[in-house]
Amino acid sequence: MEKRIVTFRNVSFRYRESLPWVLNNVSFSINADEWVAIIGHNGSGKSTIAKLMNGLLTPQEGEILVNGTPVTPETIWEIRKNIGMVFQNPDNQFVGTTVQDDVAFGLENRGFPRKEMVKRIKQTLLQVGMEAYTLHEPHRLSGGQKQRVAIAGVLAIAPQVIILDEATAMLDPRGRLEIMETMHHVKEQHNVSFIMITHDLKEVVRADRVIVMSEGKVVEIAPPRDIFAKKEKLQQSGLDIPFVAKLVDELTKLGTKLSKEPLNHDELLEELWTLYLKR
Amino acid sequence: MDIIFEKVSYVYQKNTPFEHQAIQNLSFHIPSGAFVAIVGHTGSGKSTVIQHLNGLLRPTKGEVRIGEYILSSDQKIKELKQLREKVGVVFQYPEHQLFEETVVKDIAFGPQNFGVSQNEIEARTKSAFEAVGLSEELRERSPFDLSGGQMRRVAIAGILAIQPEVLVLDEPTAGLDPKGHREIMSMFKRLHRENELTTILVTHSMEDALEYADHVIILDHGTKYMEGKPEEVLIQKDKLQAVQLDVPEIIQFLFRVENIFGVKIPYQGQSIVDLASELNRLIRGDGSSE
Amino acid sequence: MNNAFIVGQYVPGESMIHRLDPRSKMVIIFLFVIVVFLANSVWSYGLLTIFTVLTTLSTRIPLSYIAKGLTPVWLLIVFTFILQLVVTKEGAVLFQIISYPIYSGGVAQGAAISLRFFLLILVTSLLTLTTTPLEITDAIESLLHPLKRIKFPVHELALMMSISLRFIPTLMQETEKISKAQASRGVDFKSGPIKNRIQAIIPLLVPLFVSAFKRAEELAMAMEARGYQGGDGRTKLRELRIEGIDYLAISVFFLIVIGLFLTRV
Incomplete structure (x- = not known):
């Protein structure tokens, strides 16, 4: 069996007793090295999951396990060493006055010696492609760069899990692309689980795998391909259906039979080309 | 109200070591009643253009004409307030401008500043509530107790209540989820039609430019890079990619089809349903189609 | 952004003054402020002026920019000069302005005080022009370090200062955005009766506070998520180091001080 790194067991959470549940009996688990996306409409409770995971919030019911x-x-301080979080607003999480100071912040908090800090700052800035900006001040950077x-x-x-809590929501398309590319790059080089929270x-x-949230509940957990095939469920959850999925839907109505649910242009075109050759 | 930019340049912090040219020799003409999308990357000069539209900035060089109002470097217009009543601006994250104790007071704030009568304000807030789809029971609530999406609607209602002739929208759906995005954009489309507004949508989204605008202006580094009808401008893949802008997804897809099948399906504003039947004919080798 | 805000703002550069350890700069300026008051002869003033002018030139910041930054100060200097002319009644009467006698002592006194004032302002603004606010914070933390023994929260103070510095540009941008948004809703910040203008501040201040609180909350959460638990057990990336050029600068300054004592009367 694969190693479970995060487990939610029947977790419920609300901010106050007088308020409705933000999360209602949520259970799932995430494996080591896995990339999981949590999607849902605004207010579906998806960001609350992130904050519960490293103890920024505490659930009223249920249990959360990190690494068992x-x-x-x-345990939260120990757990926070293994879970890194990137939040939504680029400005409100930038603590340092310059790029290198900001990267140093977590290291300083954990008492790393200066020599090790310098080494790690250099390495990680290289990995995210920001090595040319070491001394830049935050207000001179774009959102994607921050x-x-x-x-x-x-x-x-060096955490085992990195959570991106709507980290692209406030970025322009270029910034979003930067982040997605950075994530792929990081995933290739590190054994790390990614939890990407997005709409x-x-x-x-x-x-x-994708976890679909709606109204504080888990609606679906499945690989992206299966999720894309469940268009009605997505729509009911207030989400958009991607262009490819919509097109496939219309093609199916016209009697076109595809061998599998395509995820992107390439896959759809390949399917169509096969059908074209068989005509 | 026609909007004309005549060789407009704007320089921030002129004569300091921080001097920065935001727009340069920019000219365009937006006819009254148009729905125009201004597209470009962050830093392309979009927000500087917006601020010229209601006189928050005056051009360093050149001239901006909005109806009968003229903005230029050497003359300060006295009727600035009138101009701002005619040109309503919904800034990015407009909910950050809310401040009143109740939703209804915040919506009434703009009209009050422009000296609209109390009776008229009542009527306007009521119709602004309806336009943005806020339920009446939120009237007396504090705007700070609302959800993000509701706050956005209150802020937009506050601009609509001014009843401007020109509506400028700066990324009005930033941070909203897909459902919120669709609702807000179709509301603006409806308002544009019903109230015969001139609408200027400033956006990063090529999809929105294609779907909602009847004219696009593409800015790059403070200059006009392209201009024209969306279906003509947004299909120029190479030219757009040269400034790292994407073409809308449906057009991207049509290019790929052309590459693989060697058959060109032209983009003519077809819906996904139309596209599906075109593709269906193509893969069945139904030559009689086009 | 408003031009008035950039006065005294850090101008990046590679000059010798830029490269000095911020602590050297702060100590020199602190001493300078004291020794300025010791000058009492033409020669001693001359020496300090030459020191200041040479230091200013060696920053390689355009003089026009520095001069522009000092514009509001000129008014004060002129005012001080006139005040001295009027109140000092020593020495010979030089001439009369509308039957008001001007004494030679007044001119000398006025000139001395205005010059002193000018030198003080110029030298202190050189600190902020050539030193990043962060370096200043680090210098303060380092210079105040001995106070830790009497339980003075040096680390917290320095952290507060550096976070404020980090957020000043952000909040300034925010202020500008909100004031523009409200101006677009018909608020007039610039004209009209005082009462209205004071009222116009409310639509600016409320959103600004709301947003500052929200930022503070989110920042605190981000800091916690990144393992911040206070100053204990923390290490620091930034290190200040006194180098050759600091010894040189301090030596030059001491020569000036010695010269000052020699030229005093």
Whole structure:
């Protein structure tokens, strides 16, 4: 069996007793080295999951395990060494006055010697392609660049899990692309689990599995291909259906039979080409 | 109100070591009643253009004409307030401008500043509520107790209540989920039609430019890079990619079809349903189609 | 951005003054502020002026930019000069302005005080022009370090300062955005009766506070997620180092101080 790195067991959470549940009996697990996307409409509870995972919030019911250890006030500091988080607003998580200071922040907190810090800062900035900006101040960087620095800051402490909590939501298309490319690059070089929280279905294509959230509940857990095939469920969950999936839907209505649900242009065109040759 | 930019340049922090040219020799003409998309990357000069539209900035060189109002470097217009009543701007993340105790007061704030009568304000807030799809029971709530999507609607209602003739939208759906995006954009489309507005949508999204605008202006590094009808401009793949802009997904797909099948399906604003039947004919080798 | 805000803002550069350890700069300036008051002769003022002018030139920041930054100060200097002319009644009467006698002592006194004032402002603004605010923070933390023994929260103070520095540009941009958004809703910040203008601040301040609180909350959460638990057990990336050029600068300054004592009367 694969190693489970994060487990949610019947977790429920609300901010106050008078308020409705934000998460309602949520269970799932994430394996080591896996890339999982959590999608859902605004207010579906997907960001709450991230904050529960490293103890920024505490659930009223259920249990959360990271590496087999329950998340409790006593264990959170240990757990936070293994879980890195990148948040939505690029400005509000940039602590340092320059790029290198920001990457250093997590290392300084954990008492790394200066020599090791310098080495890791250099390495991680290289990995996210920000090595040319070491001394830049945050207000002179684009949103995408700030988020890449945030990723570098997380990578520097070598966590087992990296959570991107809607880290692309406030970026322009170029910034989004930068982040996606950075993630692929990092995934190739490190054994690390990615948890990407988003409402953009285009960003889940590369994930191993997708968790669909709606109204505080898990609606579906499946690989992207299966998720794309369940168009009605996506629509009911307030999500968009990607262009390819919509087109496939219309083609199916016209009697075209595809061998599998295509995820992107390439796969769809390949299917169509096969049919074309067989005509 | 026609909007004319005549060789407009704008320089930030002129004569300091931080001097920065934001737009350069920019000219275009937006006829009254048009729905125009201004597209470009961050830093292409879009936000500088917006601020010229209601006199928040005056050109360093050149001239901006909005209806009868003229903005240029040497003359300050006195009727700035009138101009701002005619040109409503929904800035990016407009919910950051909310400040009143109640939703209804915040929506009434703009019209009050422009001296609209109390009776008229009542009527306007009511119709603004309807336009943005906010339920009436939120009237007396604090805007800070609402969800992000609701706050966005309140802020937009606050601009609509001014009843501008020109509506400028700066990334009005940034940060919203797909459903929110669709709802807000179709609302603007409807308002554009019903109230005969001139709508200027500033966006990164090629998809929105294609779907909603009848004219696009593409900016790059403070200059006009391309201009024309969306279906003519947004199909120029090489030229757009040269400045790292994408073509809309449906057009990308048509290019791929052409590459693989050697058959060109032209883009003519077809829906996905139309496209599916065109493809269907293609793979069945039904030559009689086109 | 508003031009008034850039006055005294750091101008990047590679000059010797830029490269000095911020602590050397701060100590020199601190001492300079004291010794300026020791000058009492033409020669001693001359010496300090030459020192200041040469230092200013060696920063290689355009003089026009520095001069522009000092514009509001000129008014004060002129005012001080006139005040001295009027109140000092020593020495010979030089001439009369509308039957008001001007004494030679007044001119000398006025000139001395204005010059002193000018030198002080110029030298202190050189600090902020050539030193990043972060370096200043580091220098303060390092210079205040001995106070840790009496339980003075040096680390927290330095962290507060560096976070404020980090967010000043962000909040300034925010202020500008909100004021533009409200101006677009018909708020007039610039004209009209005072009462209205004061009222116009509310639509600016409320959103600014709301956003600052939200930022602070999110920042605190991000810091916690990144393992921040206070100053204990923390290491530091930034290190200040006194090097050859610092010894040189300090030596030059001491020569000036010795010269000052020699030229005093």
